[in-house]
Amino acid sequence: MQSEMTPAKEVPQPGSEFEREPVPRSAWLGFGSFVGMFAGEHTAGTELMIGPLFVAAGVSAFDVVVGLLLGNILAVLSWTLMTAPIATRARLTLYYQLEKICGPALVNCYNLANGVMFCFLAGAMVTVSATAVGVWIKFPMPGLGDLLPNSVGWVVTVALVGLMISVVAAFGYQTVARVANVAAPWMLLVFLAFGMIGLRQAIVESKVPVASLSDLWHFCCTYIWKGGDPLPGQIKFTFWHVTFFAWFCNMAVHIGMSDLSVFRFARHSWYGVASASGMFLGHYMAWLCASILYALQLHRNPHDIDVLPGPMAYQACGLAGIICVIMAGWTTANPTIYRAGLAFQAIVPKVSRFKVTLATGILATIAGAFPLVAMKLLQFVALYGLILMPMGAVIFVDFWLMRRLGLRENYAEYSGRRWNSAAAIAWVATLAICVVLVCLDPVIAGIRPFQIYFVSLPGWFVAAALYIVCSAVIQRQGIQRGNNS
Amino acid sequence: MNWLRPASQLLSLLSFVGTIVPAVLYVYGLLNLDQTKSWTLVATVVWFAATPCWMDRPAEKANASKEMT
Numbered sequence: 001m002q003s004e005m006t007p008a009k010e011v012p013q014p015g016s017e018f019e020r021e022p023v024p025r026s027a028w029l030g031f032g033s034f035v036g037m038f039a040g041e042h043t044a045g046t047e048l049m050i051g052p053l054f055v056a057a058g059v060s061a062f063d064v065v066v067g068l069l070l071g072n073i074l075a076v077l078s079w080t081l082m083t084a085p086i087a088t089r090a091r092l093t094l095y096y097q098l099e100k101i102c103g104p105a106l107v108n109c110y111n112l113a114n115g116v117m118f119c120f121l122a123g124a125m126v127t128v129s130a131t132a133v134g135v136w137i138k139f140p141m142p143g144l145g146d147l148l149p150n151s152v153g154w155v156v157t158v159a160l161v162g163l164m165i166s167v168v169a170a171f172g173y174q175t176v177a178r179v180a181n182v183a184a185p186w187m188l189l190v191f192l193a194f195g196m197i198g199l200r201q202a203i204v205e206s207k208v209p210v211a212s213l214s215d216l217w218h219f220c221c222t223y224i225w226k227g228g229d230p231l232p233g234q235i236k237f238t239f240w241h242v243t244f245f246a247w248f249c250n251m252a253v254h255i256g257m258s259d260l261s262v263f264r265f266a267r268h269s270w271y272g273v274a275s276a277s278g279m280f281l282g283h284y285m286a287w288l289c290a291s292i293l294y295a296l297q298l299h300r301n302p303h304d305i306d307v308l309p310g311p312m313a314y315q316a317c318g319l320a321g322i323i324c325v326i327m328a329g330w331t332t333a334n335p336t337i338y339r340a341g342l343a344f345q346a347i348v349p350k351v352s353r354f355k356v357t358l359a360t361g362i363l364a365t366i367a368g369a370f371p372l373v374a375m376k377l378l379q380f381v382a383l384y385g386l387i388l389m390p391m392g393a394v395i396f397v398d399f400w401l402m403r404r405l406g407l408r409e410n411y412a413e414y415s416g417r418r419w420n421s422a423a424a425i426a427w428v429a430t431l432a433i434c435v436v437l438v439c440l441d442p443v444i445a446g447i448r449p450f451q452i453y454f455v456s457l458p459g460w461f462v463a464a465a466l467y468i469v470c471s472a473v474i475q476r477q478g479i480q481r482g483n484n485s
Numbered sequence: 486m487n488w489l490r491p492a493s494q495l496l497s498l499l500s501f502v503g504t505i506v507p508a509v510l511y512v513y514g515l516l517n518l519d520q521t522k523s524w525t526l527v528a529t530v531v532w533f534a535a536t537p538c539w540m541d542r543p544a545e546k547a548n549a550s551k552e553m554t
Binding site: 178323 | 501504505507508509511512518519521522523525526528529532533536537540541
């Protein structure tokens with residue numbers, strides 16, 4: 001997933017330059033820069049968890065193959081039609097755009113939420129890397145149902161891995177960024193190798209003759225993605241679960257508009273289609289390949305339901321597989337911690353970046369010791385998108401609709417307010433409504449349309465409507481006060 | 486040392502292909518699993534040895550730094 005987060009080789013990262021001004025024409029970048037950035041950024045350690053969790057959720061072959069196809073197309077369209085058009089017109093960072101609309105005080109709240117979510121995400125990546133250590137040093141590793149640390153050995157391993165990642169992140173991630181760029185193309189091939197070797201092993205061990213594509217598809221339907229009931233403690237994934245998960249797992253960055261900071265460097269808005277490289281390599285090929293490894297593990301021993309990327313990768317590719325797991329976790333956890341540190345530092349600018357990043361890394365390490373986030377990664381990713389999505393709706397409405405509705409855009413900047421209550425209400429009330437809907441989980445015509453995986457879709461419209469209504473009320477009050485005074 | 490960059494690029498290309506070829510050969514039954522793992526590891530080592538020599542280094546800059554040393 002976007003997980004985001006191998007720094008691009010050429011695309012300047014958020015916060016690197018033109019923080020409070022539109023990106024000038026001379027700094028615009030070509031299409032290839034974005035293709036490379038997305039391909040590297042979306043092949044992360046967490047892909048090794050998500051693929052297996054699909055199998056644990058009882059997906060069928062059609063649901064996962066076609067559902068991922070549709071979901072990833074929708075994600076690419078979201079970048080192309082929602083994020084990039086605003087980015088290439090305004091050419092501002094997300095934070096500056098938000099500050100103009102919401103005011104700096106509300107942006108601080110956004111930074112806090114963003115930073116906390118980044119911390120947990122980085123924690124999941126630390127968890128993935130730590131499972132690789134368990135291949136050599138024998139200690140009880142967390143199982144699929146574990147939410148708390150289950151052994152001292154696990155905690156010590158996570159602490160060491162997390163501390164190492166945190167210290168490197170605190171010193172600045174330029175070296176790691178370079179390693180990440182070097183590793184990215186190789187990692188994609190190792191992910192592909194996982195799938196090919198796993199599939200071959202499954203075919204050989206099942207003794208099913210596979211002589212044609214039709215045979216292969218039948219094999220996948222009956223041995224890899226069998227459908228049926230999910231494993232204990234998991235939610236059943238249907239076609240729509242897979243589709244919406246693939247679409248919304250990066251909701252924070254496309255519909256949530258975080259990637260305004262990236263696409264402000266694009267020459268044209270259609271460069272949004274460059275995200276297809278990340279979606280179809282990282283979120284299609286890598287997920288399917290990782291899921292094959294887990295299906296093979298279940299085929300060998302149906303009682304061995306633990307999702308441990310390290311041992312799975314070692315079985316398929318040996319030491320190269322272990323290196324891939326460590327690289328995938330480390331190179332993505334590092335910039336994630338760094339970005340979380342930047343988000344927190346915006347709130348406490350007087351504290352040094354080193355201290356803030358180190359503290360952030362320690363927080364992520366503590367989160368990583370708890371298998372909760374990694375083992376419930378599907379739910380966490382959906383929650384991550386949900387929490388940041390309303391601000392994306394606010395930006396979308398403010399940019400495209402406010403003037404047409406006779407309202408003032410960039411109201412915080414116009415009125416000099418530090419806090420735009422319309423945006424705050426739209427954010428908080430949308431989250432409250434969505435949480436209530438998820439908790440109530442009503443069944444309508446036999447389906448549960450407000451599960452955490454789906455609720456962000458109606459939630460976006462709720463946020464947009466709330467922002468328009470609240471803006472109309474608040475801006476009218478502002479005008480009346482101005483007239484009275 | 487002008488040959489270093491193209492040589493490392495060639496090694497990178499070979500190791501890049503070499504990362505996936507063992508898996509392909511395994512699928513067709515031409516390598517066993519242990520051989521596949523070993524060759525993938527060899528390709529990995531070569532990739533990480535050769536690629537940093539040219540990736541992220543503009544040609545002119547790399548040449549200039551070589552000339553200075």
